[in-house]
Amino acid sequence: MQITVTGAAGYIGSHACLKLLDDGHEVHGLDNFSRSFERTVQALQRAGGGRFHFTQVELNDQRATTAALKLHPPEIVLHFAAFAVVPESVQFPLIYWHNNVGATVSLLNAMDAVDARKLIFSSTCATYGEPAPAHIPIGEDCPQRPTHAYGESKLACEHIMKAWVQSNAHADRDRGVVFLRYFNVAGGDHLARIGEDHDPETHLVPICLRAATGRHPELVVHGNDYPTPDGTCIRDYVHVEDLVTAHIEAIKVIPHRQTLAMNVGTGVGASVLEVLRACSVAAGREVPFRMGARRDGDPPKLVSNPEKIFRLTSWRPARSSLEAITQSAWRWFAQQK
Ligand SMILES: NC(=O)c1ccc[n+]([C@@H]2O[C@H](COP(=O)([O-])OP(=O)(O)OC[C@H]3O[C@@H](n4cnc5c(N)ncnc54)[C@H](O)[C@@H]3O)[C@@H](O)[C@H]2O)c1
Incomplete structure (x- = not known):
């Protein structure tokens, strides 16, 4: 085509x-x-x-x-x-x-x-x-x-x-x-030919990887007093x-x-702290972070109901575990100068 x-x-x-x-x-x-x-x-x-x-x-x-x-x-x-x-x-x-x-x-x-x-x-x-x-x-x-x-x-x-x-x-x-x-879209090509490449970067996974390698100051977690299990916002990656x-x-x-x-979306949510931990594991080093204030307009939880796309198409997420997302992101990131 x-x-x-x-x-x-x-x-x-x-x-x-x-x-x-x-x-x-x-x-x-x-x-x-x-x-x-x-x-x-x-x-x-x-x-x-x-x-x-x-x-x-x-x-x-x-x-x-x-x-x-x-x-x-x-x-x-x-x-x-x-x-x-x-x-x-x-x-x-x-x-x-x-x-x-x-x-x-x-x-x-x-x-x-x-x-x-x-x-x-x-x-x-x-x-x-x-x-x-x-x-x-x-x-x-x-x-x-x-x-x-x-x-x-x-x-x-x-x-x-x-x-x-x-x-x-x-x-x-x-x-x-x-x-x-x-x-929330994240991760990179499975062969690491390309990856997430923004400047400035505003997305959580690449910011965590940059912070882990000293290319970004510590990550600021915007609010840990939300009504979620660990207090940080939940998104559907x-x-x-x-x-x-x-x-x-x-x-x-x-x-x-x-x-x-x-x-x-996958219908499954992950908190900011869960993403941060998955990035630490993928990068093999700690992601430095500190707690900051809430940002305006950040709802506590945004998770999709994927029932419609499941019903109308044969699409199913196959690589959207936090582990697969962060490891693929890291593989590309690690080879950048
Ligand atoms: N990244 C996410 O998590 C996410 C979530 C929801 C929706 N989206 C949507 O997905 C799309 C792609 O997002 P992304 O993260 O790849 O963004 P991106 O900024 O990486 O890519 C957008 C591209 O469009 C180009 N572009 C912008 N305006 C243009 C114009 N007027 N003429 C020609 N080129 C132009 C930019 O140069 C850039 O290469 C966007 O429409 C965004 O709204 C992204």
Whole structure:
């Protein structure tokens, strides 16, 4: 299949490219490197040989995006490109509306120009905001009430895509979109060809590994007085390779002239201290940490109810134990200079 991946140089997009290439697909990656590095594209080129094509493009530039899509007209688009740092979105909300929503509108227009009709969208559990305890574990019917511009921008993208698939102007076009609402993604490629590579880093597992090796000051645990067994927040961690497999399964169930939302999580939660301990074991050294104050807007527990994706697809998490996540993250991290 000919597949276009936006955000191909980013953490999840690059792991998706790698898996699609390993599976024998033709992959066209798009990225503007605003949050990523050329070295990741080079790793993908090594892995994919002639089947990986890359175009550096700003998705908000509709003309350039259309021209890029024309190079390799896609059967499916996987849309990962976005800004995704919650505190930044609180500080600078407009760049989130511009980059996440603006770029999505531009991409859909560009897709129309090449008559590309199928899309898998990287949505997020942040669109649920802070669900009431009765809604945990979180199903897709949980009210979507995001509490920051990042979550709002992602929810707006869902609304825009719904309008796109149902538009009467092109009723003859069999458009379809799957929203995959990810929970916490972590881990790296099983062959350590690529890994989680953000700068600055804001995710727990890579920060723990950096702290363990002295490349980051001690980890600050934001609150240990939550109503959870060890007092720290609980999240649902899914291995990036499991997440990518969910996309491949989602391609098989893209609906006709409709959207379909599915959560991607394991249904099992882990606390900050449990992740920290797993990172210590993987790295073979202590992760230095201290307790800090709670952060605004951090709900005590966010865990998915994965029943819907289990029912509609044959996806099951296979590598999402804390051990598998942290060991794969460490294998890649340990070989970085
Ligand atoms: N990492 C997680 O735990 C997580 C959880 C839920 C949802 N998500 C979603 O998954 C997607 C990928 O996340 P990630 O962690 O890989 O982020 P990332 O920052 O590593 O990757 C995003 C990529 O998109 C590119 N990009 C951003 N804006 C662009 C634009 N206007 N034009 C072209 N390229 C652009 C960046 O340069 C980067 O390479 C995002 O949409 C994010 O909202 C991630």
